[in-house]
Amino acid sequence: MSRRNACIIAGGMSKWGVREASLIDMAQxxxxxxxxxxxxxxxRDIDGLLFASSFAGRCSFQVNTAPxxxxxxxxxxxxxxxxxxxxxxxxxxxxxxxKALVESGMAxxxxxxxxxxxxxxxxWEVFYSELASIDHDWDAPNGxxxxxxxxxxxxxxxMKRYGSTKEQxxxxxxxxxxxxxxxxxxxxxxALTMEEALGAPLVVMPLTLYDCCPITDGAAAVxxxxxxxxxxxxxxxxxxxxxxxxxxxxxxSANWPGEHLADWAHLRVAAKKAYxxxxxxxxxxxxxxxxxxxxxxxxxxxxxxxxxxxxxGGAFAAAGEIALNGKVPVNTDGGLLSCGHPFGATGLRQxxxxxxxxxxxxxxxxxxxxxxxxxxxSGLNVEHTIVVYGRESVK
Amino acid sequence: xxxxGIPVLEDKYPVTMDMWPIQxxxxxxxxxxxxxxxxxRFTTTKCAECGKVxxxxxxxxxxxxxEELTWVELPRQGRVLTFTEEMKGVPLxxxxxxxxxxxxxxxxxxxxxxxxxxxxxxxxxxxxxxEVKLVVFDVPAHPLEVKRDTxxxxxxxxxxxxxxx
Numbered sequence: 001m002s003r004r005n006a007c008i009i010a011g012g013m014s015k016w017g018v019r020e021a022s023l024i025d026m027a028q029x030x031x032x033x034x035x036x037x038x039x040x041x042x043x044r045d046i047d048g049l050l051f052a053s054s055f056a057g058r059c060s061f062q063v064n065t066a067p068x069x070x071x072x073x074x075x076x077x078x079x080x081x082x083x084x085x086x087x088x089x090x091x092x093x094x095x096x097x098x099k100a101l102v103e104s105g106m107a108x109x110x111x112x113x114x115x116x117x118x119x120x121x122x123x124w125e126v127f128y129s130e131l132a133s134i135d136h137d138w139d140a141p142n143g144x145x146x147x148x149x150x151x152x153x154x155x156x157x158x159m160k161r162y163g164s165t166k167e168q169x170x171x172x173x174x175x176x177x178x179x180x181x182x183x184x185x186x187x188x189x190x191a192l193t194m195e196e197a198l199g200a201p202l203v204v205m206p207l208t209l210y211d212c213c214p215i216t217d218g219a220a221a222v223x224x225x226x227x228x229x230x231x232x233x234x235x236x237x238x239x240x241x242x243x244x245x246x247x248x249x250x251x252x253s254a255n256w257p258g259e260h261l262a263d264w265a266h267l268r269v270a271a272k273k274a275y276x277x278x279x280x281x282x283x284x285x286x287x288x289x290x291x292x293x294x295x296x297x298x299x300x301x302x303x304x305x306x307x308x309x310x311x312x313g314g315a316f317a318a319a320g321e322i323a324l325n326g327k328v329p330v331n332t333d334g335g336l337l338s339c340g341h342p343f344g345a346t347g348l349r350q351x352x353x354x355x356x357x358x359x360x361x362x363x364x365x366x367x368x369x370x371x372x373x374x375x376x377x378s379g380l381n382v383e384h385t386i387v388v389y390g391r392e393s394v395k
Numbered sequence: 396x397x398x399x400g401i402p403v404l405e406d407k408y409p410v411t412m413d414m415w416p417i418q419x420x421x422x423x424x425x426x427x428x429x430x431x432x433x434x435x436r437f438t439t440t441k442c443a444e445c446g447k448v449x450x451x452x453x454x455x456x457x458x459x460x461x462e463e464l465t466w467v468e469l470p471r472q473g474r475v476l477t478f479t480e481e482m483k484g485v486p487l488x489x490x491x492x493x494x495x496x497x498x499x500x501x502x503x504x505x506x507x508x509x510x511x512x513x514x515x516x517x518x519x520x521x522x523x524x525x526e527v528k529l530v531v532f533d534v535p536a537h538p539l540e541v542k543r544d545t546x547x548x549x550x551x552x553x554x555x556x557x558x559x560x
Contacts, residue, residue: 128487137416138451141534141552142512143481143489145414150510152479153497160477204481254450254509261477261497 010038011352016218052090052114052344089376091347114344115219168314180334187340216340243277278388282306289350448505
């Protein structure tokens with residue numbers, strides 16, 4: 001029996017930002033936006049729910065979150081109903097798992113959703129709660145749970161070894177903010193000039209305000225369905241989940257897999273497997289959503305994903321190769337820098353944008369986009385997750 | 396005023412866990428690491444069967460799954476490869492400057508490089524290549540149930556400081 005193909009057919013998100021709403025409220029907003037995106041689909045058609053959220057237990061005191069959300073959305077899953085915890089890559093992990101469930105025949109139509117309520121109930125607590133997000137007993141006691149110092153170290157290393165500049169980092173921020181202007185659900189939702197980016201207040205040297213994504217409340221959801229059901233449910237072009245990978249080679253900083261902090265060996269491992277499963281190469285990718293939690297992250301991802309040579313990610317971005325008319329348009333809906341980053345929801349926002357690009361209905365449309373890739377890093381750069389999409393299935 | 400049904404909270408918002416490890420032997424099988432640390436020793440586990448030294452310490456060998464592990468010493472001095480000084484947005488429980496360094500423990504160490512915190516060092520003083528040495532300090536104790544009693548469990552942790560002041 002041949003494996004069936006899985007397709008992404010609909011997606012939606014809540015407004016992202018500092019929200020006057022609970023996790024369960026925002027999950028409903030995202031679920032409704034997702035169902036509104038596919039009028040033929042009814043809640044009871046959905047037989048699986050995966051909900052990606054890492055801080056539901058800590059910040060909402062709600063573990064086993066998935067059945068709560070299924071109940072609020074009027075879903076009655078019979079194949080799977082589970083919460084996924086992969087921090088910043090929870091959304092892309094949910095998509096990969098939904099793909100596997102649908103391809104195996106265990107589920108027919110899965111809602112892959114996710115969200116975080118981080119500002120609760122006292123806003124400052126998030127700076128404390130994030131200390132739970134890394135290898136707790138060994139790195140958290142050094143105050144490393146909040147990402148800026150780690151990515152500042154990474155940026156210093158990249159600048160030292162490869163000559164990357166602050167202007168190159170700012171080029172990433174300016175590109176992504178300006179993509180995000182057309183996304184009303186983005187947290188920042190504002191234009192950014194090079195002058196503003198370079199004159200922004202310091203966060204941790206060399207990173208300034210617009211090099212860093214904000215802390216965000218929000219939710220998002222997409223629908224993954226088997227190819228035959230997808231054809232019944234939508235008249236839009238089908239978007240296939242061609243391949244993917246998730247690599248975790250270490251957990252604690254002492255076991256970092258690269259030669260130095262700007263050498264992301266684990267991303268190369270994930271990319272190699274993702275391209276192989278999708279039967280594509282970096283040159284085939286028409287549009288990408290990469291994990292720009294910091295401007296420097298996107299720079300290194302451009303290199304390790306194979307879009308440019310090692311060390312040239314900054315120059316690649318500054319030369320406009322991530323713009324709509326560049327070699328690989330990247331983060332065309334604003335990315336994490338503009339949209340914000342409710343950890344479990346981010347991968348679903350990326351998947352939704354890729355679906356729209358490949359269906360030809362994105363706001364910042366890449367002409368004739370046929371193949372696309374999404375990437376998340378998670379934790380203190382411990383896992384890399386990639387999903388590869390196409391308008392054709394893998395033959 | 397007590398909170399009906401949750402008397403243990405005593406009107407306080409419950410911050411139930413923190414970033415410091417729970418180190419007591421009643422809770423943690425690698426408690427010798429912390430006992431050694433209290434004596435100023437930086438240690439980890441070595442497999443008695445295959446010889447692999449692992450960091451952080453653990454209760455099985457990740458290479459051969461043996462449970463026969465012994466404690467060995469790690470270097471207490473290293474060299475700063477890269478560092479950052481965080482002045483603003485420092486997490487609760489830490490003070491600015493919060494200095495993080497990527498430290499090289501040397502070729503002979505089973506642990507090559509890792510991230511740690513540099514303390515006892517003013518902002519602007521540290522340089523790449525500086526030698527730093529282990530420093531052990533007390534962190535807040537926590538209540539621990541031992542049989543029918545609640546005792547305060549003392550805790551320590553470590554960072555690095557400039558070798559030459």
